[in-house]
Amino acid sequence: MDMIDFMAIALDQARLAASRGEVPVGAVVVQDGRVVAQAGNRVEELADPTAHAEMLAIRQAAEAIGNVRLDGCDLYVSLEPCPMCAAAISLARLRRLVFGAYDPKSGGTEHGARVFDHATCHHRPEVVGGVREAEGAALLKSFFQDRRGENR
Numbered sequence: 001m002d003m004i005d006f007m008a009i010a011l012d013q014a015r016l017a018a019s020r021g022e023v024p025v026g027a028v029v030v031q032d033g034r035v036v037a038q039a040g041n042r043v044e045e046l047a048d049p050t051a052h053a054e055m056l057a058i059r060q061a062a063e064a065i066g067n068v069r070l071d072g073c074d075l076y077v078s079l080e081p082c083p084m085c086a087a088a089i090s091l092a093r094l095r096r097l098v099f100g101a102y103d104p105k106s107g108g109t110e111h112g113a114r115v116f117d118h119a120t121c122h123h124r125p126e127v128v129g130g131v132r133e134a135e136g137a138a139l140l141k142s143f144f145q146d147r148r149g150e151n152r
Contacts, residue, residue, distance in 0.1 A: 003098055006030055006076040007132045010100070013040035013053060014078040014139050020045055024139040027053035028076045029061035029094075036073070037061035053077065054085035058092050069093045078136040080129060083108030086115035089125060096126040100136030 006028055013026025017040030029037040037060035042051040054077055062068050074096040075089060081099065086108035089097055097109065104111045109127055116124040 001033060003076070003128070003131050006035070006074075007078070007098065007100055009035060009038060010053075010076045010078045011132060011135055011139070013038050014136065015040075017041040017053065018139065018143050024143050025053045025077065025079045027057035027078070029057050029070065029073050030076065031061075031065065031070075031073045036064045050084065052082065052085050054081050055088055058088055058094075062092065071095065074098060075125075076131075078132075079103055079140065080107035080109055080111065082106050083113040083115050086113070090115065090121050090123045093123050094125045096128065098128045098131050100130070100132045101140060102129060102133065 009028045010026040014024040017026060018024035022041040022044055026040045028035055037057045039053050039056035039060060041053050042056060043049060054075065057075065061070055061073060070092045073094050075094050076098045078100045080101065080103040081089060102110060106112065108115050110129055115121055
C-alpha cells in the first residue's frame with residue numbers, strides 16, 4: 001500500500017463520520033506499512049471537543065503499540081490538522097503527517113498557528129499535504145452545503 005491507499009482509508013473514515021452527522025474528517029496511523037489505528041471525528045457523538053479523528057487515532061495507536069511515542073509511525077488525515085491536533089502529533093513523535101485538503105481557516109500546520117514552525121515545538125514530522133486533496137475538500141463542501149440546506 002502507498003500514500004494514496006492509506007489516504008483512501010482516511011477518506012472512508014471521513015465518510016463514516018459524515019454519516020454520523022460529524023464533520024467529515026478521518027485519520028489513519030500506519031506503522032511498517034500496516035494500519036494500527038483509524039478513526040473519524042466523534043465530537044458530537046461523544047460531546048467531546050477533543051474527539052477529532054487525529055486525536056482518536058493517536059490514542060488508539062498508542063494503546064495498540066503500548067507506547068506514547070509513535071516513532072516510525074505515519075498519520076494520514078483527510079484534512080490539514082488544527083493546532084490542537086498538530087500539537088498532539090508533535091508530542092506523539094509521529095514520523096510523517098500526510099493530509100488531504102488544506103484548511104486555510106482552521107489549519108495548524110501549513111496555515112494559522114503553524115505549530116511545527118515554533119521554536120518551542122519539540123518534534124516536527126515530515127509533512128506532505130494535498131494527497132487526494134480534491135476528494136477531502138469535496139466531502140467537506142458537500143457536508144456543509146447540506147447543513148446549510150444548499151443541496152436540497
